[in-house]
Amino acid sequence: MSLLGDDNARKALLACSAALNLNDDVARRAIALVAQSNGSTDTLLDRIKGLSCVWKQWDGTWYVAEDVRASLVDRLGAEVPSDVRNGLHELLADAADQRLLELVPDGQLFDYRVRACHLEAGYQQIQVTRHEEAGAERLLTAWQQGRLEARDATAAAVDHLASDLERQGHRLPDQVLFLRGMAARSRRDWGRAELYFRMVWEHGQPGEIQAIAAHLFANLTRDRKAAEQALRDSLAWNSEPFHRAQVWHSLGNLLARERNRSKEAEDAYQKSLELRHDPQHQGQVYASWANALAREGKMNLDELDRAAELAHKARQIDPKNLHTRAIATKVLAEVFREKGDLRNELEALEELLELERKRYRHQDAQRTEHRIREIKRA
Amino acid sequence: MGRLRLLGLLLAMADLLDLSPVRARYFRTWHHLYDPDAAGKLHHVKHELARGFEIGPADPAVPGDLRFLLKWRADDEETRQISDWVLHELSSYWRQVAPELHRESGGTVRWAKQWARAVFQPPLGPRPVLSPPTRAVLDAERAEQVRIDRDAFALSFRSALDKGSSVIFRLPGDSLWDGKQMSHWCSSQARKTGARSADIHLRPAVAKDLASLVAELMNQWGYDLPPLAGDEALTRMKAALMAVDMGSFVTIIRAESLEVSYLPALLGALATRLPGEAGARITILLSAGAAGPDAIPGAQVIQPDWEAISEENIRQHLSLNWGWSEEDSHKKAATACRLDLGQQPGRLYTFLWEECVAWDPPPSIF
Numbered sequence: 242m243s244l245l246g247d248d249n250a251r252k253a254l255l256a257c258s259a260a261l262n263l264n265d266d267v268a269r270r271a272i273a274l275v276a277q278s279n280g281s282t283d284t285l286l287d288r289i290k291g292l293s294c295v296w297k298q299w300d301g302t303w304y305v306a307e308d309v310r311a312s313l314v315d316r317l318g319a320e321v322p323s324d325v326r327n328g329l330h331e332l333l334a335d336a337a338d339q340r341l342l343e344l345v346p347d348g349q350l351f352d353y354r355v356r357a358c359h360l361e362a363g364y365q366q367i368q369v370t371r372h373e374e375a376g377a378e379r380l381l382t383a384w385q386q387g388r389l390e391a392r393d394a395t396a397a398a399v400d401h402l403a404s405d406l407e408r409q410g411h412r413l414p415d416q417v418l419f420l421r422g423m424a425a426r427s428r429r430d431w432g433r434a435e436l437y438f439r440m441v442w443e444h445g446q447p448g449e450i451q452a453i454a455a456h457l458f459a460n461l462t463r464d465r466k467a468a469e470q471a472l473r474d475s476l477a478w479n480s481e482p483f484h485r486a487q488v489w490h491s492l493g494n495l496l497a498r499e500r501n502r503s504k505e506a507e508d509a510y511q512k513s514l515e516l517r518h519d520p521q522h523q524g525q526v527y528a529s530w531a532n533a534l535a536r537e538g539k540m541n542l543d544e545l546d547r548a549a550e551l552a553h554k555a556r557q558i559d560p561k562n563l564h565t566r567a568i569a570t571k572v573l574a575e576v577f578r579e580k581g582d583l584r585n586e587l588e589a590l591e592e593l594l595e596l597e598r599k600r601y602r603h604q605d606a607q608r609t610e611h612r613i614r615e616i617k618r619a
Numbered sequence: 620m621g622r623l624r625l626l627g628l629l630l631a632m633a634d635l636l637d638l639s640p641v642r643a644r645y646f647r648t649w650h651h652l653y654d655p656d657a658a659g660k661l662h663h664v665k666h667e668l669a670r671g672f673e674i675g676p677a678d679p680a681v682p683g684d685l686r687f688l689l690k691w692r693a694d695d696e697e698t699r700q701i702s703d704w705v706l707h708e709l710s711s712y713w714r715q716v717a718p719e720l721h722r723e724s725g726g727t728v729r730w731a732k733q734w735a736r737a738v739f740q741p742p743l744g745p746r747p748v749l750s751p752p753t754r755a756v757l758d759a760e761r762a763e764q765v766r767i768d769r770d771a772f773a774l775s776f777r778s779a780l781d782k783g784s785s786v787i788f789r790l791p792g793d794s795l796w797d798g799k800q801m802s803h804w805c806s807s808q809a810r811k812t813g814a815r816s817a818d819i820h821l822r823p824a825v826a827k828d829l830a831s832l833v834a835e836l837m838n839q840w841g842y843d844l845p846p847l848a849g850d851e852a853l854t855r856m857k858a859a860l861m862a863v864d865m866g867s868f869v870t871i872i873r874a875e876s877l878e879v880s881y882l883p884a885l886l887g888a889l890a891t892r893l894p895g896e897a898g899a900r901i902t903i904l905l906s907a908g909a910a911g912p913d914a915i916p917g918a919q920v921i922q923p924d925w926e927a928i929s930e931e932n933i934r935q936h937l938s939l940n941w942g943w944s945e946e947d948s949h950k951k952a953a954t955a956c957r958l959d960l961g962q963q964p965g966r967l968y969t970f971l972w973e974e975c976v977a978w979d980p981p982p983s984i985f
Contacts, residue, residue, distance in 0.1 A: 287983045291968075291969060292969060293794050293795070293800070293965025293969070296799060296873060299817065299838075304822070306792075306794045306875065308794050308875070308907065309794050347843060348834065348843050348844050349844045349846050350831065350843075352831070352846050353826075353834065357825055357826065383826060390829060390849050391826065391830075394827055394828040394831075397826070398824055398825055399826075401824055402824055428878075
């Protein structure tokens with residue numbers, strides 16, 4: 242209102258809107274830089290903190306609400322010269338780094354604050370000319386901290402902030418696109434996830450996240466040719482055995498769906514098994530391999546026997562893994578069905594039903610129940 | 620008769636502005652017969668902190684315009700808040716007495732536009748400190764001074780707190796609305812009654828997972844949380860809420876986005892209490908358009924009527940909380956409504972603040 246009519250006050254508010262979190266000291270410096278306020282900084286700060294769009298948090302920090310921040314950030318880009326903006330983002334990034342140094346380990350909150358400092362520093366740095374890559378790396382560092390839920394939260398935050406960066410015409414580095422893909426993946430927005438992972442893969446830059454993005458893209462796309470190329474790139478871009486084992490597994494699944502490439506698929510599964518020996522991975526690969534053989538081996542008794550053998554192996558190696566057990570048990574049910582062994586098929590299906598219910602796979606459970614009823618009627 | 624009336628007005632004004640420590644002597648002697656409550660102690664500290672006051676020309680070059688100079692013994696956030704609380708109340712009375720005094724004195728007694736000025740001096744020794752309950756009274760008094768309307772909600776909030784209800788109030792969290800001011804009022808009222816209060820912010824721009832949110836809540840209740848997964852953190856929080864005689868909890872959740880998968884679980888957990896436990900479990904959920912879940916197990920979800928603030932309610936606020944005359948409060952309320960501020964209560968607060976604060980240094984709203 243009256244604040245936006247006053248040039249200094251407006252600039253002070255724009256300066257504050259650039260930050261994700263502020264304390265009074267950092268805000269004073271930001272206001273002094275952008276509004277050139279000299280003696281009136283404290284008055285401007287008080288006026289800004291009194292606005293309804295400014296929220297104070299329990300730890301004394303405060304922020305400009307998101308429903309107005311996005312438009313203020315755009316105005317900052319339009320009204321403030323780029324050298325001043327660079328200075329502002331550097332100041333805010335340095336302040337986040339300073340906070341990081343002052344943190345005292347105190348449990349869960351410490352973990353969050355470390356992440357928040359990396360996120361703020363990365364978001365600010367990425368907006369400083371020629372520091373984009375360093376900023377993107379900081380965002381990735383924020384994501385790498387903590388457990389799965391924390392990673393999901395970080396990816397979601399980067400995804401949200403990326404729209405600010407896009408609107409201001411910043412090119413989004415691979416790290417940001419990758420995190421946007423991860424955010425889309427965790428909210429099950431498969432279309433967006435595929436889009437972002439494809440963008441990272443198509444940039445063709447070898448590296449760890451690029452290799453992961455290529456792998457995840459391949460698992461999402463329906464374009465088999467692109468998927469195969471992405472998986473082969475992924476193998477080339479990251480030599481780490483853990484990663485390669487997963488990619489060979491995915492490549493095996495992809496090739497197994499194509500006629501006449503079953504040998505290549507088996508080679509891929511074999512390579513995957515050679516790279517990782519933990520029960521979880523071995524169980525999953527054997528279950529996938531068995532599934533591929535069962536699909537391929539209909540009307541071929543030898544193949545069916547091999548599929549059953551691999552399915553039994555998967556169940557023995559990792560008996561507690563519900564996912565592995567469900568795939569392997571389903572393979573066994575199919576093998577028994579092909580062989581006309583209804584009694585054993587029924588037994589396998591009843592176990593499968595229990596596993597599907599435990600995994601909350603209701604639609605799969607309904608299909609299994611339907612088949613059980615059919616057998617019982619027969 | 621005119622002179623007597625003038626004398627009466629002068630005495631009234633002098634009495635009103637007398638903040639000298641001697642007025643708190645009852646509490647300073649050891650003959651007092653009872654221990655004052657938190658509000659009484661606040662008044663006591665107010666007098667103790669006041670170093671003195673003067674009434675003199677605001678500007679030596681303009682001797683006719685008077686100013687009330689109030690000196691405090693300390694310079695810190697608490698003293699400044701006490702000063703603002705006092706000056707807000709004094710300004711309200713001053714607005715009623717000053718025009719009469721001006722008229723009865725034939726224009727001799729005139730006040731500067733910024734009629735009062737607070738001066739904060741460095742303390743010369745230990746200063747009286749407010750206990751947490753007294754501090755809570757100060758916060759609540761201050762929030763009540765600035766609250767505009769929402770009487771019906773205020774009543775239902777107080778009732779829920781008094782009756783020990785389990786309620787989720789959905790309020791608008793948009794910047795144009797007054798959710799910020801009212802949630803601040805709620806937490807101050809809660810603390811005044813001894814309830815535990817905490818606030819958390821769900822923001823899409825920061826990477827806060829469920830465990831970190833719960834850690835923030837529990838930290839405000841006085842617990843530290845080790846690194847945990849979200850569901851484990853929620854279990855710890857429920858255990859704290861299930862403890863015997865924990866009293867009431869008031870939680871403010873500002874959600875910039877409702878696309879948070881754990882929000883229903885969090886709201887449900889905040890309603891947890893032992894069967895038969897009397898303490899209230901109140902959550903104020905602030906979101907765009909007061910959106911949110913319609914039902915949460917264990918809690919009543921209420922979306923209070925949250926209309927635009929009417930001209931009459933603005934006028935009443937100006938008259939009762941700021942001391943404006945009938946005519947002036949009408950004029951200012953009409954101006955506010957012409958600017959559509961009744962529809963944008965968040966901005967109305969800023970507008971009235973700038974119109975009504977008549978002392979230096981001007982306080983922050985919150």
